[in-house]
Amino acid sequence: MTGKEGFDLVVVANRLPVDFTVGPGGDVEWNRSPGGLVTALEPVMQASDGAWVGWSGAPDLASEPFDADDMRLVPVTLSADEIERYYEGFSNDTLWPLYHDVISPPTYHRTWWEAYRRVNQRFADAAVAQVSPGGVVWVHDYQLQLVPQMIRAQRPDVRIGFFNHIPFPPLELFQQLPWRRQVLDGLLGADLVGFQRAGDAANFIRAVRRLRAHTTRGPIITVPGEDGRDRHVRAAAFPISIDSRRFDELARTPEVQQRSREIRADLGDPDIMMLGVDRLDYTKGIRHRIKAYGELLQDGRLDVEHATLVQVASPSRENVDAYQELREHVEGAVGRINGEYAEIGHAAIHYLHHSYPPEEMAALYLAADVMLVTALRDGMNLVAKEYVAARSDDRGVLVLSEFTGAADELSSGALLVNPHDIDGMKDIIVAAAHMDHREQRKRMRRLRRKVLSDDVAKWSESFLGVLTAMPSRVPHRRQDDAGHDGAQADLAVEAGA
Ligand code: F6P
Numbered sequence: 001m002t003g004k005e006g007f008d009l010v011v012v013a014n015r016l017p018v019d020f021t022v023g024p025g026g027d028v029e030w031n032r033s034p035g036g037l038v039t040a041l042e043p044v045m046q047a048s049d050g051a052w053v054g055w056s057g058a059p060d061l062a063s064e065p066f067d068a069d070d071m072r073l074v075p076v077t078l079s080a081d082e083i084e085r086y087y088e089g090f091s092n093d094t095l096w097p098l099y100h101d102v103i104s105p106p107t108y109h110r111t112w113w114e115a116y117r118r119v120n121q122r123f124a125d126a127a128v129a130q131v132s133p134g135g136v137v138w139v140h141d142y143q144l145q146l147v148p149q150m151i152r153a154q155r156p157d158v159r160i161g162f163f164n165h166i167p168f169p170p171l172e173l174f175q176q177l178p179w180r181r182q183v184l185d186g187l188l189g190a191d192l193v194g195f196q197r198a199g200d201a202a203n204f205i206r207a208v209r210r211l212r213a214h215t216t217r218g219p220i221i222t223v224p225g226e227d228g229r230d231r232h233v234r235a236a237a238f239p240i241s242i243d244s245r246r247f248d249e250l251a252r253t254p255e256v257q258q259r260s261r262e263i264r265a266d267l268g269d270p271d272i273m274m275l276g277v278d279r280l281d282y283t284k285g286i287r288h289r290i291k292a293y294g295e296l297l298q299d300g301r302l303d304v305e306h307a308t309l310v311q312v313a314s315p316s317r318e319n320v321d322a323y324q325e326l327r328e329h330v331e332g333a334v335g336r337i338n339g340e341y342a343e344i345g346h347a348a349i350h351y352l353h354h355s356y357p358p359e360e361m362a363a364l365y366l367a368a369d370v371m372l373v374t375a376l377r378d379g380m381n382l383v384a385k386e387y388v389a390a391r392s393d394d395r396g397v398l399v400l401s402e403f404t405g406a407a408d409e410l411s412s413g414a415l416l417v418n419p420h421d422i423d424g425m426k427d428i429i430v431a432a433a434h435m436d437h438r439e440q441r442k443r444m445r446r447l448r449r450k451v452l453s454d455d456v457a458k459w460s461e462s463f464l465g466v467l468t469a470m471p472s473r474v475p476h477r478r479q480d481d482a483g484h485d486g487a488q489a490d491l492a493v494e495a496g497a
Contacts, residue, residue, distance in 0.1 A: 006132030085115030124150030149189025275368035413447035
């Protein structure tokens with residue numbers, strides 16, 4: 001804070017960009033966590049006097065705001081009961097499956113909704129206490145959809161952006177949610193609502209039209225205020241990316257290159273190393289991928305002396321039943337396939353239930369001939385972009401599900417698959433395994449041009465640029481009050497007419 005009342009930019013996200021450890025004397029230590037969002041926002045936070053509001057990640061851990069990396073970090077405390085109902089329950093067993101095509105059935109509990117509302121209010125209050133007059137608040141993701149409206153109710157002076165990192169579902173699914181109107185109203189508290197894909201923004205606008213009856217024109221939604229004044233909310237796509245340069249540089253270091261050679265040697269120097277890297281989540285299509293791989297071994301189109309699959313599945317949301325069931329299924333399938341096809345010194349699948357630091361990930365990407373991203377639904381999928389950023393040698397093939405946000409951007413170089421079509425996926429995996437180097441280079445160059453130019457810094461600049469350039473912060477009267485249609489005039493400006 002620079003001697004004034006509050007911070008000019010306040011980020012609100014479910015998690016703080018730090019992990020904590022409790023020392024032997026019970027003292028809490030904070031260490032920076034290497035998430036994509038903090039990398040994206042660090043430069044703007046440092047340049048613009050920023051604060052970050054988020055959960056510490058553990059039950060009942062209370063801490064005063066503190067400074068780290070030129071940012072003010074503001075921990076929000078959650079009790080064990082709130083973690084169960086707000087985080088594991090409503091966020092990850094109601095909204096997560098509903099927003100991912102109901103791959104797993106969503107659970108609707110009124111007590112979870114109550115906790116979601118209460119916790120969203122706590123995040124909103126913390127943001128309100130930090131933001132300077134006329135400042136900017138940027139709220140992130142599905143855990144915090146009510147926060148924009150809650151902030152606006154207390155601070156109409158601030159500009160509010162919201163970015164949804166996961167898909168926004170079609171109306172036919174979204175309308176299952178018993179609290180669908182409250183969620184839309186929560187989001188409509190923002191000035192700008194950002195999504196990964198144009199299709200997500202279109203789903204949101206359609207839901208607003210049908211369930212709230214607000215007027216929409218292109219990306220602009222007109223929200224009537226209780227005081228007879230309208231507000232304009234813009235909904236549009238801002239596909240997120242990674243810090244591509246940093247990943248590219250990391251993968252060029254001698255240490256990472258050496259490690260990638262070691263990995264291949266430790267795997268028995270296979271002709272074809274395939275790689276899957278995912279949080280252990282049912283949206284990622286890990287079961288479908290393993291099924292296809294197992295059938296290719298069974299059919300004899302691949303064999304363990306020449307090919308192997310490394311599957312990194314990092315632990316995630318382990319208290320939620322659907323995640324426990326998935327783990328059992330995946331581990332059962334890996335065990336069966338290895339039992340059936342592995343030979344001494346030649347595993348069919350190397351399954352790693354761990355998280356790894358970026359250096360090890362870069363080495364794995366460099367070692368892999370084929371990267372398998374077969375999600376059933378994914379907001380973006382940053383693993384696909386990391387693989388591309390690591391491949392400065394222009395080698396490797398990206399097999400990419402049509403149902404990822406990344407497919408909208410990377411279709412010209414990746415081999416697209418429908419993971420529900422197991423036979424189709426098997427053919428594509430075989431084609432990827434046998435692709436000649438010239439074709440690999442041609443495709444990888446196209447992918448790298450895209451990933452290296454559209455990086456995460458560009459993403460955050462573009463979102464904040466649109467948010468801060470939005471026309472009027474002062475609400476205008478509706479036609480019946482002011483005698484002219486102010487809303488329409490403003491709309492023409494925003495649409496560039
Ligand atoms: O993709 C949505 C997301 O919330 C990411 O922002 C995050 O990295 C991931 O899911 C893991 O989520 P959690 O905080 O539940 O571990």
